[in-house]
Amino acid sequence: MTKFIGKRLINMVITLFIASIIIFTLTEVMPGDVAQMILGQYATPESLEAVRAQLGLDKPAVVRYGDWIWGVLQGDLGTSMSMKGVSISDLLLRRGRNSLFLAAFATIFLVPLSLVVGVIAGLREGSWLDHFISTSSLVALSLPSFISGTFLMLIFAIWLKIVPAMSSIAPGANLFKVFPKLILPIITVSLVLLGYVARMVRASVIDASHSDYARTAVLKGLPYHKVVWHILRNALMPTVTVIAMNLGWLIGGLVIVETLFAYPGLGRLVYVAIQRQDIPLIQASVLLTSAVYLLLNLASDIIYTFLDPRVRY
């Protein structure tokens, strides 16, 4: 098992390294000129040169990549270009904390709810409850976040006025204190996944309850809750992976939701960074996102091996 985890960690480092090259190359070929962005349209060629030299942009790409990676390895992600002189590490840390908070609450809200809903629908296959759950999860899953977010905002914040519409919060604010502001983003970002995971769970519960071993359990005369246990042991295994994989998707969802609700998280930071062509910031935040994504994947594999006796490393 340790060997397996070790192997996977090494793999992860290699993947990250490759990701860093891709990220660097992409930002390299992105249209637009940073010096121009900083100095504005009417800058003289000389001042542009000067800024480029100051930023190190005149050096060859390989050298700049090396500098960047060297910095990253030492924990120095450089400074933001658009937000003059702000340390990227600090920025990521602060915004990351906010996003993590949002993602964590979304997960806490999403996972149990989708499991319960999916299991109920699966065990009651064909009932009106199942139809209701299946249909609404299909709706949830097919609505893009910016649409469902807008609707939620309209209904709950603007008409009913039970929650605030905007989620902008001061840096360093106690997130628990401003929690009402987070409710809409949490629900919005969870909605798609909720639908998706619930449907997955439902499908695998149905699969398992039609299996021979479920029939064996029934015909052994086991009480209902034990039969359900026999079913869930197997049905929930693939779900674990699906959930963990999709938490990676959550990161993508955050960009949209944070932007929509003006929530100061990592997602909005990426959005802003791209809008302002703040290359060091883009590079750092995308790299961080990749790392988080890979870690989630690893976690899902490890959990899966613990659950399924057939997979052993």
Add this chain to the structure above:
Amino acid sequence: MNELRTAGDAILEIKDLVVSYTTLSGKITAVRGVNLSVERGTTQGIVGESGCGKSTLAFAIMGYLDRNGQIESGEILLDGENISDKPRKWMKKIWGKELNIVYQDPSAALNPSIKIGRQIGEVLETHGDSSEKEARDETVEMLRELQISDPEIVADSYPHQLSGGMRQRVCLAMALISRPKLMIMDEPTTNLDVTVEAKILDIIKDLKTEFNTTIIYITHDLGVVYEVSDRSGVMYAGQFVEEGPTEDLIGSPIHPYTRGLLRTVPEVSTETRKGKLQPISGSVVELDSLPQGCKFNPRCPYRQEGCTESEPEFQVLDGDRHVRCFEAEEIIKEDYERKPGGGERMSEEKGGGKKILGAENAKKYFGEAKTRLLSREKVDDRVRAVDDVSFNLDEGNTLGVVGESGCGKSTLARTIIGLEEITDGQITLEDKDISVPIEGRDQEVLRQIRIVFQDPRATLNPKRTIKQAMVRPIKLAGASHNEAVNKAEELLQAVDLGPSYLDRHPDQLSGGQKQRVAIARAFASQPELILCDEPTSSLDVSIQSSIINLLLDLQDDLNTTFMYISHNLAVVSYISDYMAVMYLGRLVEVGPTEDILNPPYHPYTEALLSSISVPNPEVEQKRIRLSGVVPSARNVPSGCRFHTRCPRKIGEICETEEPPTRIAGDDAKHSITCHIPVEELSEVEPVLKK
């Protein structure tokens, strides 16, 4: 109906049971009036081809039909109490306690993520007041009773860690642990090797004496039913057509369908085949389009006018037998001839001896030998699926290959046709070296060798019509498109499929029809050699016999050479001129079929022969049982590979030295690889005696 037999001490009585399924296209009656009376402590066999309602009957007794199934009328009395209309809640009390079922696929029947011990133990905890500890002890005890050598370890295992035979024993243990009144077994040994099947059947036979359990044993295999059951019934189209003491039913069948079934299966006999198999004409009736009158009449050779008008009753004959046939009184007078041998099949002397296929020291290993990084130790744990196999096969002959699963039979065929790259040695076709994978072979070689798999879906692309599938290989032999279409039509005709099939897609055909197309397609390129890997194993016996006849006819006409792989010794011995017995990648005995079936035997051949179930009361069979399963080909035993299981092992020499291959008897073509001298091997009694 009152005059039907009632068992003296009946534990189960079924009266006029009708079961139907609601489907999109209407209601189908799958069980149409079944009467049965089973005596306590006996085994009742139920035989029939697929779709005749065996499993529906089983699950109706269990009170657990599929959701769309319902009991329309009739009664099921368990110990005198009608259980056919009891609610779930009531049934729950007897499920797992008084009424149990074991079904076909033991790997699906066990929960993959719960340990064996737990799965068995919970039965006791649910139905008795056993504590977890007591349940565990009893479980281990039960596993031991079923001859599982390390019951503690097995109890702590997950299903995937056990072999198929072991899993089925676990299922039996699970069903037996509560000492049920009635146990239903639905094809429990169908996918197991004969050696494993024989041992499980032994256990099942012992159950009766040891636990006084009543068993309903369902199977499509007449040999098996003959082996285990006291009384048997034959089902057709949802009814029993014949029922009676097994001895009588198998020894002197009355109903035309029972007779047909018995004649249609090849039987291992020490003589070479005499006549053709006699397939039952037509195919099993569809339940949604049953014929008027006797349901068997479209296929019945005894049919009279009245048979198409009204349905015969289930009547008592000879005191203890039931038959559903108008002509029963007449038929019973007629002497029943087991194998009437419909004409000589072919001249006994075969082809001019031109060598078609040759294998010389052919090896196929999977994986790679490694050197450990730290200790520099060499580890060779390659899977030796085929390990040093040599044989020759002449034109127009059939070589049958037998052996338990995992012995390398399929790999050998796949290596010959080039689907696997040969590791070492040589394969020749008409003395031309063809030891290259399929991509490296020229068109001519591709045309010359074809293969038929067990599952026709492996060869037939579902998106292509039969015409498209057939035309391609014909063009390989150099035909124009129009010629190819004509030829395709001709070939389909040869496998008894009309030209209307050309435009169909594979999923519009039944399993037997697909296999026919696969065979027609194999012949399409006019190959010299056809490799058949279990081509009939998943088909019903009546379809199997027509396919075997078809292969033999085509061989007669075209002088095609066959290599025929099957775990079914009866089929192989029937179809083959030569046989090869394979064990763990080696051929341990090769020779003319007649020599293989008579002493001298290789100890493995002898054990295989004594494991099969022969549905013939006139045949006496020696009883030899092999312990354990085929060892892993990753780590083959030293010396003779068979020594870990050999019942005739003569001592250390078997463990240390590779046995020699000796010519056996006067025929130079017969060879046996064993340390025991041929004279001694010749001294044993034949396994099968009339």
